[in-house]
Amino acid sequence: MANNSSVLASAASLASGGQSLSGSLPRDCTFTPSDWHALSRHWYPVAFSHEVTDKPYAAKLLDERVVLYRISDGSIRAAKDICYHRGAPMSMGWVQGDEIVCAYHGLRYNEKGQCVCIPAHPKGAISPRLRLHMLGAQEAFGLVWVQLVEDAQAQLPVMEEWDDPDYLQVLPNSVPMEAAAGRQIEGFLDVSHFSFVHVATFGEPENTEVPDYKVTQTTRGFVADYISSVSNYSVGFKHLNPPGFLWHRRFETFLPFTAKLTVTFPNGKLHILNTASPVSARKTKLFVPICRNFDKDAPLQATLDFNHQVFAEDQAIVEQQYPEDLPLDLQAEAHFPADRSSIAYRKGLAAMGLGRSFTA
Numbered sequence: 001m002a003n004n005s006s007v008l009a010s011a012a013s014l015a016s017g018g019q020s021l022s023g024s025l026p027r028d029c030t031f032t033p034s035d036w037h038a039l040s041r042h043w044y045p046v047a048f049s050h051e052v053t054d055k056p057y058a059a060k061l062l063d064e065r066v067v068l069y070r071i072s073d074g075s076i077r078a079a080k081d082i083c084y085h086r087g088a089p090m091s092m093g094w095v096q097g098d099e100i101v102c103a104y105h106g107l108r109y110n111e112k113g114q115c116v117c118i119p120a121h122p123k124g125a126i127s128p129r130l131r132l133h134m135l136g137a138q139e140a141f142g143l144v145w146v147q148l149v150e151d152a153q154a155q156l157p158v159m160e161e162w163d164d165p166d167y168l169q170v171l172p173n174s175v176p177m178e179a180a181a182g183r184q185i186e187g188f189l190d191v192s193h194f195s196f197v198h199v200a201t202f203g204e205p206e207n208t209e210v211p212d213y214k215v216t217q218t219t220r221g222f223v224a225d226y227i228s229s230v231s232n233y234s235v236g237f238k239h240l241n242p243p244g245f246l247w248h249r250r251f252e253t254f255l256p257f258t259a260k261l262t263v264t265f266p267n268g269k270l271h272i273l274n275t276a277s278p279v280s281a282r283k284t285k286l287f288v289p290i291c292r293n294f295d296k297d298a299p300l301q302a303t304l305d306f307n308h309q310v311f312a313e314d315q316a317i318v319e320q321q322y323p324e325d326l327p328l329d330l331q332a333e334a335h336f337p338a339d340r341s342s343i344a345y346r347k348g349l350a351a352m353g354l355g356r357s358f359t360a
Contacts, residue, residue, distance in 0.1 A: 026062065026063040026064040026065070027063075028063065029063045030063055030280045030281035030282070031062065031063065031280075031281050032355055034353065034354075034355060035354050035355055036062060036063075037149070038352055038353045038354055039062055039256060039278065039354075040062055040064075040147075040148040040149040041147065041148075041149045041150075041151035041154050042147065042151075042154050042255075042256060042257075043136070043138075043145045043146070043147050043154055043155070043156050044061055044062075044145060044146060044147075044257070044275070044277040044278065045141075045143035045144065045145050045146075045275055045277050045285075045287045046059035046060075046061050046066060046068070046144060046145070046146050046277055046285070047059055047068060047143070047144045048142060048143060048144070048171065048174070048287075049139050049142050049143060049144055050142075051144075052068045052069065052070055052076055052144050053069075053070055054069065054070050054071075054094075054095040055069070055094065055095065056068070056069045056090060056091040056092075056093055056094065056095065056100060057069065057091065058081055058089065058091035059146070060279050060280070061146055061148060061277065061278070061279065062148060062278055062279075062280070063279075063280050063281075064080065064148055065080065065081035065082065065089065066078055066079070066080065066081055066135065066146055067079055067080075067081040067089070067090045067091040067100075068137065068144060068146075069095050069100055070095070071095070071097070071098040071111050072097045072098050076137045076138075076139060076144055077100070077111055077134065077137060078134070078135040078136065078137035078144075078146050079100075079113060079132040079133055079134050079135055080132065080133040080135065082133075083102040083104065083105075083107060083132075084129060084130060084131070084132075084133075085102070085104070085105060085107055085130060086104055086105065088102055088103060088104035088105075090102060090109075090132065092104075096108075098110060098111045099111075099116065099117075100132075105118075105119065105120065106118075106119040106120075107119075107130065109131065109132050112134065113131045113132035113133070113134040114131050115127075115130035115131055118130075135147060135148055136148075136150060138156070140156050140159075140162075141159055141162045141273060141289040142162075142169065142171045142289055143275075143287055143289065155220070157254040157258040157260060157273060157275065158252075158254070158260070159260060159271060159273045159289065159291075161269075161271050161291050161293075162271075162273075162289060162291055164291075164293075166293050167271075167291040167292060167293045168291060168292055168293070168296040169289070169290075169291045170289070170290040170291065170292075170300065170303055170304065170307075171289055171290075172288050172290065172304050172307050172308060172311075173304075173308070174285050174286060174287050174288075175285070175286040175288070175308075175311050175312075175315065176283070176284075176285055176286075177276075177283070177284040177285070177286055177315055177318065177319060178282065178283060178319045179282060179283075179284055179315075179318045179319045179321070179324065180278075180281065180282050180284065180324055180325055180326055181256075181257045181276035181277070181278040181284045182256070182257070182276075182325075182326035182345075182349065183318050183321055183324070183326050184257075184274075184276045184284055184286060184314070184318050185253075185257050185258075185259055185274065185276050185345065186326060186342050186345055186346075187314050187317065187318050188259050188261070188274045188314070189224070189251055189253070189259055189341040189342060189345055190339075190341070190342060191210055191213070191226050191228075191249070191338060191341070192208075192210045192338040192339075193317075194230055195207060195208040195230075196208075197313050197314060197316075197317055198310060198313050199235075200235065200309070200313065201234055201235065201306065201309050201310050201313060202230075202231065202232055202233065202234055202235065202310070203230075204230055204231070204238075207228075207229060207230050210228070210337075210338035211226075211227065211228050212337070213225060213226040213227065213340070213341075215340050215341055215344045217344070218252075218253075220253070220254050220255060221252070221253030221254055221255045221259075221345075221348050222252075222253050222341075222344045222345075222348065223250065223251065223252050223253075224250070224251040224340075224341045224344070225248065225249075225250050226248075226249045226250075226251070226341075227246050227247065227248050227249075228246065228247055228249075229245075229246060229247065230247060231245075231247060232247055232249075232263050232265065232270070234306055240266075241266075242266050245266055247263065247264065248262075248263070248264040249261060249262070249263050249264075250262040250264075251341060253344075253345060253348065255348050255349065255352060256349060256352060256354075257275065257276040257277070257278065258273065258274065258275040258276070259274050259275075260272065260273050260274070261274065265292075265294060267294045267295075268292060268293045268294025268295075269292065269293055269294075270290070270291075270292045270294075271290065271291050271292070272288060272289075272290050272307075273287075273288065273289045273290070274286070274288055275287050275288075275289075281325075282324050282325075286311065288307065288311065290303070290307065326346065326349070327346070328346050328349055328350045328354060328355070330343065330346065330347075
């Protein structure tokens with residue numbers, strides 16, 4: 001929990017207008033201070049674009065309560081979800097033009113977070129302390145992304161195909177998970193669980209062997225190219241697999257909590273952006289934008305149902321893993337050769353400066 005000095009520091013940072021350069025820990029923070037500061041500089045999705053309108057939308061990220069809203073030009077604003085007058089959530093208020101209004105006393109804040117009206121004193125001076133703590137916000141892949149602490153070097157993940165007119169874009173519902181974001185991402189990168197966890201969707205129980213594969217480091221994580229005979233067709237459509245066809249799955253990671261999977265089908269490519277948003281240390285909201293350049297006229301609901309079933313199968317395992325925290329000490333758990341992507345992922349998180357008993 002943040003102490004009085006950190007609360008005062010947060011209030012003082014408001015006078016600069018815009019994001020805090022250092023950030024202060026949220027109330028009842030479930031992360032270690034060093035982990036929270038390392039993570040808070042990155043971008044995470046917290047909502048779908050269509051969910052954010054001129055009605056304030058409440059979200060939570062890294063234990064921080066956030067409010068999102070659109071102003072008159074359609075652009076999105078994000079702020080800590082609190083009015084510093086008497087602590088009411090701004091998400092209880094409303095938006096008028098370019099201003100968000102606090103529901104408790106009607107204080108109005110402009111798009112920069114400055115208080116521009118106190119209805120109780122319409123002609124009185126306004127304290128510079130009466131301003132919202134604004135946060136970074138941008139839209140991509142049908143999602144709204146938020147950055148709690150400003151860092152110009154932090155970037156969104158890359159999914160160029162989302163804007164390619166040759167691709168069909170699909171946005172499945174988000175998945176709330178009672179699990180650490182790191183555990184979920186590591187499970188998504190895992191290639192040896194297909195035959196056991198996904199037997200009802202696309203796994204092949206008789207095809208368990210994991211061929212050797214290569215992991216290549218990148219500036220934002222790593223790339224793993226995995227080629228095997230395990231088909232990505234669903235169980236009822238395995239007959240469509242051409243004889244001898246090898247399936248290329250490319251995993252691209254964007255630390256800390258996003259991984260893009262590209263699956264090369266016989267007739268095109270499927271791209272899945274798995275981005276795990278850490279609500280708190282052991283609560284995750286998973287977003288999965290998908291696009292493909294084949295079967296574009298096929299019923300969309302079948303794609304949604306299939307993907308929800310696949311992630312539900314993963315969720316059943318990930319929510320039961322123990323320890324709940326992803327161990328970054330490579331000696332804490334045993335490994336075998338098929339785990340090289342998992343090992344690379346843990347090393348990448350450790351290189352970010354996260355603790356050895358990282359809790360998200």
